[in-house]
Amino acid sequence: MIVVMKIGSTPKQVEHVVKRIQEMGLKEQVIVGTERTVVAAIGDDRCKDRSAVETIDGVERVVPILAPYKMASREMKPERSVIALGGKSNASIGGKKIGVIAGPCSVENKSQILEIAHAVRQAGGAALRGGAFKPRTNPYSFQGLAEKGLELLALAREETGLAIVTEVMSIDQVDLVNKYADVLQIGARNMQNFNLLNAVGSQDKPVLLKRGMSATLEEFLLAAEYIMAKGNQQVMLCERGIRTYEDYVRNTLALAAVPELHRVSHLPVVVDPSHGTGKSYLVDSMCRAAVAAGADGLMIEVHNDPEHASTDGAQSITPRQFDVMMKAIQRIALAVDREV
Numbered sequence: 001m002i003v004v005m006k007i008g009s010t011p012k013q014v015e016h017v018v019k020r021i022q023e024m025g026l027k028e029q030v031i032v033g034t035e036r037t038v039v040a041a042i043g044d045d046r047c048k049d050r051s052a053v054e055t056i057d058g059v060e061r062v063v064p065i066l067a068p069y070k071m072a073s074r075e076m077k078p079e080r081s082v083i084a085l086g087g088k089s090n091a092s093i094g095g096k097k098i099g100v101i102a103g104p105c106s107v108e109n110k111s112q113i114l115e116i117a118h119a120v121r122q123a124g125g126a127a128l129r130g131g132a133f134k135p136r137t138n139p140y141s142f143q144g145l146a147e148k149g150l151e152l153l154a155l156a157r158e159e160t161g162l163a164i165v166t167e168v169m170s171i172d173q174v175d176l177v178n179k180y181a182d183v184l185q186i187g188a189r190n191m192q193n194f195n196l197l198n199a200v201g202s203q204d205k206p207v208l209l210k211r212g213m214s215a216t217l218e219e220f221l222l223a224a225e226y227i228m229a230k231g232n233q234q235v236m237l238c239e240r241g242i243r244t245y246e247d248y249v250r251n252t253l254a255l256a257a258v259p260e261l262h263r264v265s266h267l268p269v270v271v272d273p274s275h276g277t278g279k280s281y282l283v284d285s286m287c288r289a290a291v292a293a294g295a296d297g298l299m300i301e302v303h304n305d306p307e308h309a310s311t312d313g314a315q316s317i318t319p320r321q322f323d324v325m326m327k328a329i330q331r332i333a334l335a336v337d338r339e340v
């Protein structure tokens with residue numbers, strides 16, 4: 001951090017700042033300018049409370065230099081991370097090949113999940129998504145099939161070989177979901193459920209972390225840092241749209257987050273245009289745009305009967321539309337030196 005002193009600060013005040021910096025275990029470098037003095041604190045100050053320094057007499061402001069996250073940062077690991085999705089597939093996300101995770105919002109019944117799983121497999125998907133535990137705004141809405149849904153996902157994996165991505169909503173579900181899933185999904189509403197982040201950080205399964213609907217990218221990366229700090233380095237960041245004043249979409253898909261996250265972090269970035277728009281007719285264009293922007297993966301809601309879907313029918317594309325989209329993004333992937 002850099003401590004900027006006020007114009008007219010006294011040498012005694014500067015001396016006090018130097019003493020505090022040394023007490024924090026950092027090394028100081030005092031730069032006396034013509035108008036004001038600044039004190040650079042050298043060393044890793046991420047776990048120190050920088051804001052406390054701002055209360056010292058004579059200090060104007062404190063400017064952080066290092067990103068507050070560490071394991072997730074590119075400073076720590078300049079090369080991009082590739083995350084194997086596990087299960088019976090050898091699919092991964094983060095390498096040259098773009099990984100497409102697709103499936104229904106919720107697992108509803110056996111024929112539904114199997115039909116969709118086969119369609120996803122045939123179109124070239126890398127993994128099957130499907131919620132067994134659903135975070136619903138309304139307590140009277142369909143809450144998911146729970147363990148029965150997980151069993152059906154496991155059956156779909158058995159039949160198709162696709163890796164299974166499914167949401168875990170609370171700490172007490174971690175062991176159960178972990179028993180069936182290949183990738184643990186943390187939903188937008190739980191992005192800052194720090195105890196849950198710690199719990200999945202102690203597992204050895206990859207985690208798909210969805211951005212909170214009002215989270216900044218820094219908060220998003222700090223959530224990833226929680227998981228990584230517990231020892232689980234297999235984190236994928238999922239941009240799923242944020243809340244804005246716009247109402248022609250359910251959420252506003254922030255595609256600039258893709259290159260920005262790549263600039264500051266080595267973690268793979270997955271884009272979810274289904275929750276990111278809430279409209280099935282916008283999904284195809286946003287998939288293409290996400291690939292063009294450099295996304296490492298896509299997460300898409302696909303339903304064989306969107307009209308009768310238990311959840312998120314309006315944003316679900318059909319297997320046929322999914323197939324058309326997969327072919328379209330192959331051409332775009334080539335243009336940005338990637339594959340699908």
Ligand code: PEP
Pocket residue numbers: 105131135186187188189210240275
């Ligand atoms: C989901 O993926 O079905 C879901 C609930 O997403 P989000 O947490 O992004 O709202």
Ligand code: MN
Pocket residue numbers: 105106275301311312
């Ligand atoms: Mn959904």
